[in-house]
Amino acid sequence: MNDMRFMERAVDTDEIKFSARGVQVYYGDTHAIKDVDVDIQSKTVTAFIGPSGCGKSTFLRCLNRMNDTIDICRVEGDIRLDGEDIYNQKVDPVQLRAKVGMVFQKPNPFPKSIFDNIAYGPRIHGLAASKAELDDIVEKSLRRGAIWDEVKDRLQAPGTGLSGGQQQRLCIARAIATEPEVLLMDEPCSALDPIATAQVEELIDELRTQYSVVIVTHSMQQAARVSQKTAFFHLGNLVEFGETGHIFTNPVDHRTESYITGRIG
Amino acid sequence: MSDATRHSAPRTSLYTLSPLTKRRNATEKRFKVYGLIAISIGILALLVLLTSIFSNGRSAFMQTYVTLDVLLPAEKLDKNGNRDIEEMKAVSTFGYAPLITNALISRLDEIGFATDLKKKEIGAIVSKEAAAQLRNFVLANPDSLDTTVTFEFLAGGRIDGYMKGRVDHESAALDNKVSPEQLDIVDALIETGSLEKRFNWAFLTAPDASGQRPEAAGLGVAFLGSLYMMVVVLFLALPVGVAASIYLEEFSKQSRLTDIIEVNISNLAAVPSIVYGILGLAIFINFAGLPQSAPIVGGLVLTLMTLPTIIISTRASLKSVPPSIRDAALGVGASKMQTVFHHVLPLAAPGILTGTIIGLAQALGETAPLLLIGMVAFVREYPAGPPEGFFDPASALPVQVYNWTQRADPAFVERASGAIIVLLIFLILMNAVAVLLRRRFERRW
Numbered sequence: 001m002n003d004m005r006f007m008e009r010a011v012d013t014d015e016i017k018f019s020a021r022g023v024q025v026y027y028g029d030t031h032a033i034k035d036v037d038v039d040i041q042s043k044t045v046t047a048f049i050g051p052s053g054c055g056k057s058t059f060l061r062c063l064n065r066m067n068d069t070i071d072i073c074r075v076e077g078d079i080r081l082d083g084e085d086i087y088n089q090k091v092d093p094v095q096l097r098a099k100v101g102m103v104f105q106k107p108n109p110f111p112k113s114i115f116d117n118i119a120y121g122p123r124i125h126g127l128a129a130s131k132a133e134l135d136d137i138v139e140k141s142l143r144r145g146a147i148w149d150e151v152k153d154r155l156q157a158p159g160t161g162l163s164g165g166q167q168q169r170l171c172i173a174r175a176i177a178t179e180p181e182v183l184l185m186d187e188p189c190s191a192l193d194p195i196a197t198a199q200v201e202e203l204i205d206e207l208r209t210q211y212s213v214v215i216v217t218h219s220m221q222q223a224a225r226v227s228q229k230t231a232f233f234h235l236g237n238l239v240e241f242g243e244t245g246h247i248f249t250n251p252v253d254h255r256t257e258s259y260i261t262g263r264i265g
Numbered sequence: 266m267s268d269a270t271r272h273s274a275p276r277t278s279l280y281t282l283s284p285l286t287k288r289r290n291a292t293e294k295r296f297k298v299y300g301l302i303a304i305s306i307g308i309l310a311l312l313v314l315l316t317s318i319f320s321n322g323r324s325a326f327m328q329t330y331v332t333l334d335v336l337l338p339a340e341k342l343d344k345n346g347n348r349d350i351e352e353m354k355a356v357s358t359f360g361y362a363p364l365i366t367n368a369l370i371s372r373l374d375e376i377g378f379a380t381d382l383k384k385k386e387i388g389a390i391v392s393k394e395a396a397a398q399l400r401n402f403v404l405a406n407p408d409s410l411d412t413t414v415t416f417e418f419l420a421g422g423r424i425d426g427y428m429k430g431r432v433d434h435e436s437a438a439l440d441n442k443v444s445p446e447q448l449d450i451v452d453a454l455i456e457t458g459s460l461e462k463r464f465n466w467a468f469l470t471a472p473d474a475s476g477q478r479p480e481a482a483g484l485g486v487a488f489l490g491s492l493y494m495m496v497v498v499l500f501l502a503l504p505v506g507v508a509a510s511i512y513l514e515e516f517s518k519q520s521r522l523t524d525i526i527e528v529n530i531s532n533l534a535a536v537p538s539i540v541y542g543i544l545g546l547a548i549f550i551n552f553a554g555l556p557q558s559a560p561i562v563g564g565l566v567l568t569l570m571t572l573p574t575i576i577i578s579t580r581a582s583l584k585s586v587p588p589s590i591r592d593a594a595l596g597v598g599a600s601k602m603q604t605v606f607h608h609v610l611p612l613a614a615p616g617i618l619t620g621t622i623i624g625l626a627q628a629l630g631e632t633a634p635l636l637l638i639g640m641v642a643f644v645r646e647y648p649a650g651p652p653e654g655f656f657d658p659a660s661a662l663p664v665q666v667y668n669w670t671q672r673a674d675p676a677f678v679e680r681a682s683g684a685i686i687v688l689l690i691f692l693i694l695m696n697a698v699a700v701l702l703r704r705r706f707e708r709r710w
Contacts, residue, residue, distance in 0.1 A: 066596070097595060103596075104593065108587075108590060124599055125598060175596065
């Protein structure tokens with residue numbers, strides 16, 4: 001894909017979905033995220049880039065409180081979704097995760113049928129009143145996940161029997177079946193071949209029309225291809241955050257420049 | 266630089282083995298031989314064990330029976346003639362024994378066999394159990410008095426031994442419990458078809474018998490006792506063990522307390538089983554006042570013993586469920602509980618079931634703790650049906666084996682081996698079920 005394309009894509013909206021201020025994350029004694037401030041807009045793809053171990057995935061997992069499942073992990077600071085503090089005592093992380101879906105690095109379909117994979121979320125959240133409605137949600141999600149045509153004849157086949165790229169699109173379809181407002185993607189293409197990657201990237205671009213997408217990626221080309229905003233993390237610090245075009249053509253910080261030109265990483 | 270060193274090394278052929286390769290191959294070959302020797306020793310030991318048990322125990326499944334027509338004279342068995350069961354009970358088995366002896370003598374007259382043995386000695390061919398069998402029949406069917414009824418009586422232990430090759434005329438001459446003349450009678454009875462060996466269902470269903478009549482001893486009570494205990498263990502150990510493991514593995518925060526609990530569960534798994542017996546005696550019988558020899562107490566003790574096994578295997582199978590599945594479920598907004606019960610537990614189920622069945626099999630074969638809570642007692646009464654039966658005295662299969670090996674009569678050797686065969690068959694069946702379940706539910710992810 002032409003890297004110059006990002007110049008044409010403007011951000012559609014200024015509405016802020018997530019706003020993080022002074023976020024610190026500790027794993028035991030390790031200070032993994034240091035004082036990160038970032039605003040994530042709705043209907044925008046925001047990419048987090050940076051070398052391995054820089055904290056981009058950790059920060060992503062703060063946004064839907066997946067870090068709660070790690071005993072030694074401690075999060076400080078203020079993260080607001082639509083102005084509400086998601087680390088407030090009153091917030092149930094389960095409710096938050098229904099609003100903020102997540103796609104993981106490795107495709108992880110449930111060892112159940114394709115249909116059940118998609119239907120699980122809507123079922124536990126009570127989104128479908130009848131079997132017909134559920135069928136509808138499943139079809140719609142699979143269509144939006146760009147995998148409907150490939151699996152429509154074998155919805156009862158196990159999801160684990162699909163190819164890697166199909167599994168990842170199935171996982172994306174599963175994540176959007178619960179109608180989230182934000183979709184977090186943690187290196188969704190790292191286990192995929194270039195063709196599957198292209199399919200997933202195309203899908204991300206389509207999802208942008210309805211969701212706010214945050215994607216962590218190792219590939220700078222991918223960040224350039226799919227995102228409108230890019231954040232560069234280095235050693236737990238948010239070094240630079242701005243329009244993708246700016247970051248890649250006119251980086252302000254010398255570390256950003258070193259990274260995108262391949263000198264560190 | 267590296268090019269230079271490579272060229273300086275002498276060129277070697279792939280067809281000749283270097284000394285290093287030769288040594289390495291020799292070591293590998295030696296290791297394979299050691300492995301084969303180890304496996305052969307294991308198989309040999311197993312074969313010896315199984316052959317000795319099967320050759321000793323096989324005969325326990327056959328038993329010698331004498332078929333006799335017995336006349337039931339009313340004037341002896343019901344002196345008042347009013348067929349009142351309570352009055353008829355006054356006649357003890359000593360009143361019935363002569364009837365059987367008479368029947369045997371008249372049978373011998375019939376086939377024209379003359380003997381100068383005393384009446385008592387002729388009667389000894391039939392088991393002492395026979396009189397009780399006859400009395401029970403008459404008390405159950407008072408109308409049969411003054412008629413002739415055909416019975417199949419157990420032959421005496423020594424006669425049964427003669428049929429199985431354990432006793433012969435020479436050994437009978439030295440034995441004060443059987444004489445060569447009695448064996449002659451037996452030969453005559455075999456010829457006329459009154460005495461024969463057939464499959465011994467009573468071995469599986471009859472209760473234990475005293476040391477005097479090994480021919481009547483069976484596994485029935487031990488069977489029920491073991492069954493009741495397994496039910497108790499299954500219904501207590503499985504839910505408690507699985508719940509404890511799920512809590513420890515999925516919900517509890519890692520802390521010093523959970524570390525201590527974890528270490529102690531592993532320690533409990535290594536505690537000798539007899540210690541659990543003492544614990545059961547102190548707590549369930551002395552403190553809680555539960556009855557002795559009862560399957561409920563045995564089941565509780567075995568539950569305590571099985572719990573660590575179940576907890577350890579359940580935790581291991583929960584741990585083996587990949588974290589990506591938990592992430593996936595949490596990621597679509599499932600609660601912790603939903604994650605565990607919808608996704609983790611079904612994937613861990615085969616491992617949990619296997620662990621449980623192996624724990625149950627272990628409990629089924631356990632003897633030591635049961636000795637201490639009184640299940641070693643001589644029990645002839647079947648326990649009642651559940652749930653009262655859980656509180657009735659009963660025995661257990663392994664304890665029955667132990668019991669029979671203690672008895673003097675050589676006929677108990679085959680009984681004990683036979684009981685071991687039954688126990689082994691149950692253990693093999695349970696393990697087979699465990700393997701099948703694992704195969705059936707194993708899923709890849």
